[in-house]
Amino acid sequence: MLRLLAPLGAVLLLVSSVAMAAEVPTPERAQALLFDAAKLGRADLVPALVAAGADVNARDARGFTALILAAYNDQPAVLDALIAAKADPCLPDRDQGNTAQMGVAFRGHDALAARLLKAGCDVNARNKAGQTALMMAALFGRTAQIDMLIAAGADPRAADASGRTAASVAADQGNAAVAAKLTK
Incomplete structure (x- = not known):
């Protein structure tokens, strides 16, 4: 349970710190938060995380890009925000070579498949x-x-x-x- 709450807590912490303009996360922290935001549907955080140094085409420890994570988790607004931030929707994951298009076929997300x-x-x-x-x-x-x-x-x-x-x-x-x- 704590493992599931950790990404949400991290995103909430970022939201509060950005809202209060108290602190800008390091690029490394922004990168980790971008992956969390992609999974959790927090499109509103994408521009701030990119501005803080997150690379929209970086891969997480499992080899997935934020865009693949957004597609797999049925997060259309995040997918759109990442594409607007110049994420490459064609990049495959590192280990298996699966693309976001393959991920939405696997999961059955028809609207994202069309996008x-x-x-x-x-x-x-x-x-x-x-x-x-x-x-x-x-x-x-x-x-x-x-x-x-x-x-x-x-x-x-x-x-x-x-x-x-x-x-x-x-x-x-x-x-x-x-x-x-x-x-x-």
């Missing part, structure tokens, strides 16, 4: 296993995202490192309707 598609990233970007956002959407039966991704140019014939396509991923999950849709 990210407008950012102009490669719709066929691959992670280190050769998987695409379309494959992840197929894995979880995210039909709205499948439609969006295909309309944006996603290649349903692309195969991952093990030779699986989005259709075969859907079929392996027992989702024949999605597999059929992807083979048309």
